[in-house]
Amino acid sequence: MVRVAPQPTLASQEFWASGADGRLRIATCASCLARVHPPQPICPQCRARGLEMAEVSGRATVVAFTINEQVWSPAFPPPYVVAVVELADAPGVRLTTNIVGCDPSGVYIGMPVSVVFEQVEDVWLPLFEPASTADDPVTMPDPGDVGAGLRMPVSARKYEDAVAITGVGKSRVGRRLMVDPLSLTVDAALEAVSDAGLTLSEIDGLSTYPGGWMPGMSEGGASALEEALRIHPVWVNGASETPGQFGSVTAAMLAVASGLCRHVLCFRTVWESSYAAMVRSGQWPVAPGRASGMVEYLVPFGAYSPANWIACQASHYMHRYGATRDVLGWIAVVARQGAARNPDAV
Template sequence: MTTPHRRTVRPRPQPDQETEFFWTSGRDGRLRFRSCTACSALVHPPQPVCRHCRGHGTAIREVSGRATLIGFTVNHRFPFPGLPTPFVVAQVAIEEDPRVRLTTNVVGRAPEDLRLGMLMEVVFEQAGDTWLPLFRPAADQPDPVPLPTDDPAPERMREHLRRTPVTRKFEDRAVISGAGASRIGRRLMAPPLHLTVEACEKAVADAGLTLDDIDGLSTYPGGGAYGGFAEGGVTALESALGIRPVWHNGAGETFGPGGSVIAAMLAVAGGLARHVLCFRTVWEATHAELVRRGKIQPPRGGAADGWFKPFGAVSPAVMLAMNAQRHMHRYGSTRETLGWIALNQRAGAALHPDAVHRDPLTMDDYLSARTITTPFGLYDCDVPCDAATAVVVSAAETVADLPKAPIRIEAVGTRIVERPEWDQATLTHEPQVLGQAAHLWTRTELSPADVDVALLYDGFTFNCLSWIEALGFCGIGEARDFLDGGKNIARDGVLPLNPHGGQLSHGRTHGMGLLHEAVVQLRGEAGARQVTDARTAVVSSGGLTPSGVLLLRTDG
């Protein structure tokens, strides 16, 4: 059905040749998807081939407009034109094919009345020449139904992978020879390239090399319009330093922020370079301040791209909050479960002289903090900052010439098993961690029990929980018991976690700061925060996008 036309300032979607039918379906009040003519699966987002049977025949199909409410979050923090906060962002599973989900808004019911498993029905709202499919609870409500299960199920992820068939791994041909970090702070007001150069010079010196020894450059996400999240990429750094690399790499579509390191390993293993400088710079805090002062113009326009931004899901926090909600619903984890992660990271940061937040944090502080987007509060979210991090990846045959013992790469995990779209992927864990984590253990004879220290991505507390379960430090759905009280993840616990404070308290360094801390820990150079006898470290990188994970060790 269609609501009466009304003026709205909500940005409209940007239809293209493939998606125009979807965004204009509401003209007659009917919801439509592309459907496979061979197996009848709904194909969403629209593709030229069915991912289930790989058939090439598709047609536009009208569906009932009924769906199951499988997730929702009440957004308090992130404003969106036409949607005064707080507002509900939700995900629904389509009745005809629950594998297909839509990110949407719930209308017609207060957030406190919503329950997972409710029956929903579509109602369209016009935005310019497009129609947004919103959903409201159906008038007649049966008992809530169980949420759809993932395919593959998290508990069976490893069944979809095979052990590495080669006898000599590329990981054996590369080492991490140096690491460096720039200044870090909330608003340094320094040009980002200055921070990049600072970190890179430190990393090269730490490796006992000079810039003339560097013959490769690798970064994430590379050049382009990444406001606050890059300095200009390889091009900018090469222009500043004049390294003249024989190999270079810069990309966002890789194995998370640490993908630059995995790419560098492949380069030195293949003989393309001997010493590759990998770097990552963020200056989000300064960028935001410059926007506020009018020194930088934010992107403008009346359109919202993608499948979830038209509904105000403009932050990863909004999307990941729904995964956290489903984990709580299915496995019984709680806000306190996430709180133990936040408290642990703050305790580590108190021992790091450069951490952004070092003040004590209690569970009462955590639980009473202002809401960001349910169930996340302020301390579930990492700290925007300005910083650069760099490491040098060297060919293994150069080890004898290095001044410090190298960090060996035991294995990497990179495989995509889930669907890559954020709102079509895993329901109960952070998307893009389960397959990569399972892949890691197929490339080594080591096991989770061999890990001495874990540096796990914590853009949000729930990122950490997902990696802990995915990597097998506890069973799927067992994080509530594993994290209870925080003892297991303390510096002297069974799995010392982010002893420098992680991104939650040390600062949002987008994964590379975790790698830097792993190097420091394995060298025994962490001072007051040092984990005793750390010889093996696992470092995860990213999530919500194709991510990666590395298992590092020392020769000792």
């Protein structure tokens, strides 16, 4: 078994090919010399066009990491390290990678590392191993001023004051229910509409997240539920780029507040465990493919899950602010305290 290779795009193919000679190259602006990763068509600093790949030293510092103990793929027998490193001569440029050539327990934030390449088919993945010397270690930058980027609202009127959640419904909840996800969606939708004191003919909007993509993560999107319930909406939303599940609710609130529709049915059904069971049993064949889209720079390094991604951020937070694992423990404790007050909680 080998790693899942990334799918090079017209923008990233030079990056994935640059390690063929053992040298790391990063997109560089010819005008202001800013380093940019992933490669972009325009410099974020000076807005110049025409960035070109330029060689960097390959030295870096570990700024975040997680030791993964979960079996995600035969290509990655645990434990293995998913890390974020910052390049020594390209401040601000960070790569998701693996730390190799050492015991996972020996990895630490601030560790100096240097690039090595592993070829997978026609691409070269930049991995990092402990550096033989600690010359010029990267100093991690202080957190930026988030407030400086905030914009004032264009109006004092708040859209949330013009709308209300009028009904809530849910389906059965459990692991590996092996039930058609759209059937579960219909159960929850009918209950929500009834709870609101409405009929299906009064529903004139549908909103969901993430839409009809990625098996296990949705029921098929707005079109699937529209067909099942024979709803005739005048407004729909099925965007994967909204901020998570509640993005569909926020979008619906905006639609109602602006007068585009009156009653929006918001929904999402996750059936990931049933899908995984079907894949394992061979009922749902999954053709091997390359990593593309938002996971092009993640899955090739065994970072399959948001759990991997967020764990890296947590390790950086704990290092910077001196927090301990007890902080993470309180998240679970508070969540369970909340669930204990809800008789329908899992």
